[in-house]
Amino acid sequence: xxxxxxxxxxxxxxxxxxxxxxxxxxxxxxxxxxxxxxxxxxxxxxxxxxxxxxxxxxxxxxxxxxxxxxxxxxxxxxxxxxxxxxxxxxxxxxxxxxxxxxxxxxxxxxxxxxxxxxxxxxxxxxxxxxxxxxxxxxxxxxxxxxxxxxxxxxxxxxxxxxxxxxxxxxxxxxxxxxxxxxxxxxxxxxxxxxxxxxxxxxxxxxxxxxxxxxxxxxxxxxxxxxxxxxxxxxxxxxxxxxxxxxxxxxxxxxxxxxxxxxxxxxxxxxxxxxxxxxxxxxxxxxxxxxxxxxxxxxxxxxxxxxxxxxxxxxxxxxxxxxxxxxxxxxxxxxxxxxxxxxxxxxxxxxxxxxxxxxxxxxxxxxxxxxxxxxxxxxxxxxxxxxxxxxxxxxxxxxxxxxxxxxxxxxxxxxxxxxxxxxxxxxxxxxxxxxxxxxxxxxxxxxxxxxxxxxxxxxxxxxxxxxxxxxxxxxxxxxxxxxxxxxxxxxxxxx
Numbered sequence: 001x002x003x004x005x006x007x008x009x010x011x012x013x014x015x016x017x018x019x020x021x022x023x024x025x026x027x028x029x030x031x032x033x034x035x036x037x038x039x040x041x042x043x044x045x046x047x048x049x050x051x052x053x054x055x056x057x058x059x060x061x062x063x064x065x066x067x068x069x070x071x072x073x074x075x076x077x078x079x080x081x082x083x084x085x086x087x088x089x090x091x092x093x094x095x096x097x098x099x100x101x102x103x104x105x106x107x108x109x110x111x112x113x114x115x116x117x118x119x120x121x122x123x124x125x126x127x128x129x130x131x132x133x134x135x136x137x138x139x140x141x142x143x144x145x146x147x148x149x150x151x152x153x154x155x156x157x158x159x160x161x162x163x164x165x166x167x168x169x170x171x172x173x174x175x176x177x178x179x180x181x182x183x184x185x186x187x188x189x190x191x192x193x194x195x196x197x198x199x200x201x202x203x204x205x206x207x208x209x210x211x212x213x214x215x216x217x218x219x220x221x222x223x224x225x226x227x228x229x230x231x232x233x234x235x236x237x238x239x240x241x242x243x244x245x246x247x248x249x250x251x252x253x254x255x256x257x258x259x260x261x262x263x264x265x266x267x268x269x270x271x272x273x274x275x276x277x278x279x280x281x282x283x284x285x286x287x288x289x290x291x292x293x294x295x296x297x298x299x300x301x302x303x304x305x306x307x308x309x310x311x312x313x314x315x316x317x318x319x320x321x322x323x324x325x326x327x328x329x330x331x332x333x334x335x336x337x338x339x340x341x342x343x344x345x346x347x348x349x350x351x352x353x354x355x356x357x358x359x360x361x362x363x364x365x366x367x368x369x370x371x372x373x374x375x376x377x378x379x380x381x382x383x384x385x386x387x388x389x390x391x392x393x394x395x396x397x398x399x400x401x402x403x404x405x406x407x408x409x410x411x412x413x414x415x416x417x418x419x420x421x422x423x424x425x426x427x428x429x430x431x432x433x434x435x436x437x438x439x440x441x442x443x444x445x446x447x448x449x450x451x452x453x454x455x456x457x458x459x460x461x462x463x464x465x466x467x468x469x470x471x472x473x474x475x476x477x478x479x480x481x482x483x484x485x486x487x488x489x490x491x492x493x494x
Contacts, residue, residue: 237333
């Protein structure tokens with residue numbers, strides 16, 4: 001077990017370059033980068049043929065940027081919008097942990113109470129899990145089997161379990177290791193925590209989280225399980241390409257007793273508002289003390305102490321040295337990811353509507369681009385130092401030839417060349433220096449390329465850029481995702 005109170009426990013680093021910049025400068029850097037972020041995501045959606053993607057970014061409690069790409073229902077031709085609702089699956093665990101911490105703050109329970117105190121069926125069934133604490137279940141340290149000996153409800157081969165079936169799954173070899181001995185991610189454990197919340201509050205789990213978390217935050221597109229009355233607002237989930245050349249639509253189902261582990265639905269914008277309330281000093285869902293308890297690392301997921309880990313309902317992770325909290329979610333046909341910095345308040349949420357959807361790839365890519373934009377000490381020449389008579393924005397664009405595709409993009413106050421087909425947008429990035437109205441120099445990057453050489457622009461009579469002569473002296477033509485295949489069908493906030 002990793003002691004989250006040890007001196008080297010990973011916490012957000014206030015010495016990161018962007019942490020020392022004034023808020024206004026950071027917001028300006030973010031806003032100047034959002035146009036390229038939108039283009040990069042649009043390319044990834046097209047490249048990976050994802051039916052639908054929804055993305056939102058927040059800072060200081062405000063939704064700064066929101067976009068939706070593709071279809072909510074491909075067959076029906078229904079466009080995806082920022083208010084289309086996804087199944088956000090294991091994001092549910094953060095709501096469950098929040099509810100338990102609220103109840104603990106109110107003195108209704110203690111985190112070190114045993115689960116058997118509130119779920120007597122475990123005591124009656126002789127399960128050692130009855131002696132595990134609420135805290136241990138919240139941290140996935142209670143030794144509970146992940147999904148039971150029969151987890152085919154995940155493949156929609158049968159219904160998700162009700163409470164009686166849940167108890168039966170837990171009693172059937174559900175204790176795989178002693179409580180407190182190791183980290184073992186468990187949906188069954190979080191389903192039991194839903195029963196704890198119901199027992200303590202005197203309300204159903206769904207009613208409690210709706211009344212104490214969802215409604216107070218005004219999350220009008222979020223709820224604890226499938227809502228059949230709003231079915232037309234839900235995004236259709238699709239199968240993956242790992243077993244077939246074609247995607248197939250998957251039905252929405254109730255998760256019943258598993259709602260507290262995986263039932264929630266929501267939108268990227270709602271999740272940005274929700275996780276903003278978990279930033280230190282923001283919102284009144286929880287005290288900062290409870291937030292720190294939830295967000296410090298209790299366990300690492302692997303033997304490597306530098307690996308990602310878990311707190312109380314929150315994943316603890318690091319992306320290129322940036323400490324973040326949040327959660328991922330995997331539901332049949334829906335893959336989702338939310339990241340937030342509990343100190344700087346940056347929040348990113350991504351929803352995708354396909355098995356194997358690139359939610360984590362996109363969320364981490366957006367984080368990397370925003371970090372690069374906000375870093376005042378990043379290498380490369382500042383655009384603010386370029387000659388005043390050069391319109392830098394006319395130098396940006398996407399270009400392609402039979403060998404590759406290249407984006408010339410603005411990240412904050414710098415110009416860079418990016419390969420949008422790479423897994424990460426900053427893989428192999430080349431720093432550019434503006435040398436004239438129609439030339440930029442590849443000033444820093446991988447020297448297997450053409451560092452020190454100029455990129456030269458070609459323009460039409462009206463001044464529009466039609467192409468470039470780039471690395472190796474090769475021509476590249478201005479290019480964009482074909483209009484009839486464009487994934488961008490709806491836009492949210494500017």
